Structures are given as C-alpha cells and as structure tokens.
Amino acid sequence: MLNTVCDLIDEYGIANIRELKRFVRVHGNEHGLPSMKIINSVLRAHTALVRLYFDAVYQERRYGRSDIDKETGEILNDKETK
Secondary structure, eight states, X not given: OHHHHHHHHHHHTOOSHHHHHHHHHHHTGGGTOOOHHHHHHHHXXXXXXXXXXXXXXXXXXXXXXXXXXXXXXXXXXXXXXX
C-alpha cells in the first residue's frame, strides 16, 4: 500500500496530507485504497519517505519544471526543451 500511495502522490501531484485525504475520499475505491485511518497507520512508519514525495510535488508546483518530460519523467537537455 505504501508504494501505491507514493505512486499516487507523484502521478496526481498531491502535495500534502490534506490533499491526500480528499483524494482518498473521492478516488480511494478506484485505486483499491482502504480508509484514511488504515493509510495513516501505514504512512506513520514511513513519514520521511512520504514527506520527500510531498515536498517534490510542492517544489515542482511552486517553481515549475519545464525540463521534465511529463510522460516519461526523463530530464530533457536544453535542446529538447526549446
């Protein structure tokens, strides 16, 4: 479940636990997620990792990344971004 949540944070650009809670409420069943209470108990043991995912989304949201291929996640060189 931890990997699923981390993948969803990255894929859907979820920047914090409140956004994750709302996402789980609306889309949790589609992704096979249990209640937020169970998710919290799993995430509690991995807060540093989850924080890294949230922070990455926040940083990209705040500062933007035009040098990232949105489909593959690859970093593009200068020629490919122009």
